[in-house]
Amino acid sequence: MSSRFNNVPEENGVTVIFEQETTLGDYQVLYQKWYADDVTGDSVIFLNDDVGATSEQAFEELIRTSYPLKKDAGIALKRSAKFTSINFNMKRV
16 A cells, blocks of 8 residues: 555444555545444545545545445545545445
């Protein structure tokens, strides 16, 4: 992993099963598949320096057009000081 994503905060109780740096649109991102409390999900993590003030709606459109999601599937956005994380494909297992 490049140094761009070395300091991604780890969530308490979350196990990252797989992660890979990739591109999404014009952005370099970190994709993660994770497991926590009987739930699996996917995350795409952006550097805030790359996305500026991109709206939640723009992020949602990017995720929905780039990954297979059900039309009514929930998407959760979380911003921290350095990163913006989009969680999706969350399923109870």
